[in-house]
Amino acid sequence: MATFDGPGEQGDWYGVGAEMASRFDRSYWVEAVENRRFPAEVWRALGAGGRLGVMVPPEHGGRGLGLAELAAMTEGLAAEGFPILSLITSTGLALPAIARAGRPALRDELLPSLCRGEGLVVFAITEAGAGSNIMNLATTAEVGKGHVVLNGTKAYASAADAADHVMVVARTPDPDRDRLGFTVVLVPTDTPGLRMEPAPTRLAIPERQSVLHFDNAEVPLDYVVGEPARGLRVLAAAPVAERVLMAALAVGIGRFCLERGVEHSRQRVLHDRPIGAYQGVQHPLARAHVGLAGAHLLLEEAARSGDRDPGAVATADVACVAATTAGFEAADSALQVMGGLGYTTSGEIHSMHQLARLLRSAPVHTESCLNNIAEQILGLPRSW
Numbered sequence: 001m002a003t004f005d006g007p008g009e010q011g012d013w014y015g016v017g018a019e020m021a022s023r024f025d026r027s028y029w030v031e032a033v034e035n036r037r038f039p040a041e042v043w044r045a046l047g048a049g050g051r052l053g054v055m056v057p058p059e060h061g062g063r064g065l066g067l068a069e070l071a072a073m074t075e076g077l078a079a080e081g082f083p084i085l086s087l088i089t090s091t092g093l094a095l096p097a098i099a100r101a102g103r104p105a106l107r108d109e110l111l112p113s114l115c116r117g118e119g120l121v122v123f124a125i126t127e128a129g130a131g132s133n134i135m136n137l138a139t140t141a142e143v144g145k146g147h148v149v150l151n152g153t154k155a156y157a158s159a160a161d162a163a164d165h166v167m168v169v170a171r172t173p174d175p176d177r178d179r180l181g182f183t184v185v186l187v188p189t190d191t192p193g194l195r196m197e198p199a200p201t202r203l204a205i206p207e208r209q210s211v212l213h214f215d216n217a218e219v220p221l222d223y224v225v226g227e228p229a230r231g232l233r234v235l236a237a238a239p240v241a242e243r244v245l246m247a248a249l250a251v252g253i254g255r256f257c258l259e260r261g262v263e264h265s266r267q268r269v270l271h272d273r274p275i276g277a278y279q280g281v282q283h284p285l286a287r288a289h290v291g292l293a294g295a296h297l298l299l300e301e302a303a304r305s306g307d308r309d310p311g312a313v314a315t316a317d318v319a320c321v322a323a324t325t326a327g328f329e330a331a332d333s334a335l336q337v338m339g340g341l342g343y344t345t346s347g348e349i350h351s352m353h354q355l356a357r358l359l360r361s362a363p364v365h366t367e368s369c370l371n372n373i374a375e376q377i378l379g380l381p382r383s384w
């Protein structure tokens, strides 16, 4: 189906989705969703093709490219039915942070194999009392001689059950100021004192969420990424990256759903005509196309802007709101057009719809983006 042009310069990266679709048929993904099993085979295939280190410099085993390429790949994979949340948290956040701020020994030990997909690092910042307001984080990282000790509980960490390491954001007294700073620590998942249990989320996506309990979990000081209590510097590029990659996932999901909705509306005959001949069916699909086409352009612009200036969050906020709105509306229109088939595993729209809806709440909720747009673009007073 001709919808709109795929990314121009990043076409090769967008095409990774089609490459995976030629290697893994739909039953693979449906099974992973059904069993909430991390799609390790696709992950390894991406790594073997040199795709997971897209934002890691070549000297550490990566490709030395940027958000534009990762966004194109994320969108293309989702459009072919492989919407992978870990491309945000692992490929977009954790690996670039290790490459930028990890100690040399840690980078040498971990990055080449992570880029090859022979391992997984996930990201854990959220706690029951601290989601969008990270100032409420209560997990502590106590720095000792040659080690750091973690205590506290993280909620919702996606794919932690399949990971070798978790990038944890915790609090440490700042020696220069009278307050707590943030410390970013890489914790091997087999560390004594780290206990994992399933989080009670019920989503039809492969990545499970876990609750992580840290009870005097001790790791070598070398596993601190950046300096203790200076973690915000390590995460400075994260807000733009997560918004751009959420947008990429949302547009890709929307494209996947729209294509299936259109195909079904051509095939399904009611009252002697295909349902796609009725304007009441055509218009929501046409509107979905318009929304996705615009969001796609904003996404490309935000990705390029993020590569030029990793702190340019307002442009990423605009793309994120446009894309998560368009992605959800496309998924919802497709679900309606598909009738009962939309709710079956073979129809696949239901699971995509859930993920499209999630992207309006997490990793960043729409209101948070709107707050920044109001303040930074419209010049209104800060509201939070």
Ligand SMILES: Cc1cc2nc3c(=O)[nH]c(=O)nc-3n(C[C@H](O)[C@H](O)[C@H](O)COP(=O)(O)OP(=O)(O)OC[C@H]3O[C@@H](n4cnc5c(N)ncnc54)[C@H](O)[C@@H]3O)c2cc1C
Binding pocket: 089, 122, 123, 124, 125, 126, 128, 130, 131, 132, 133, 155, 156, 157, 158, 159, 201, 203, 209, 358, 361, 362, 363, 364, 365, 367, 368, 371, 383, 384
């Ligand atoms: C399936 C799933 C996977 C996840 N994976 C991870 C992961 O891998 N790692 C991780 O660390 N976390 C993860 N999370 C957590 C996720 O990032 C948080 O849920 C998200 O940041 C929102 O935080 P919260 O749930 O505390 O909501 P809150 O911060 O309590 O916000 C609740 C709602 O209040 C409203 N709101 C809040 N603040 C404002 C404001 N200033 N202005 C207007 N409205 C506002 C919004 O509507 C928002 O949705 C995951 C969550 C889910 C559901």
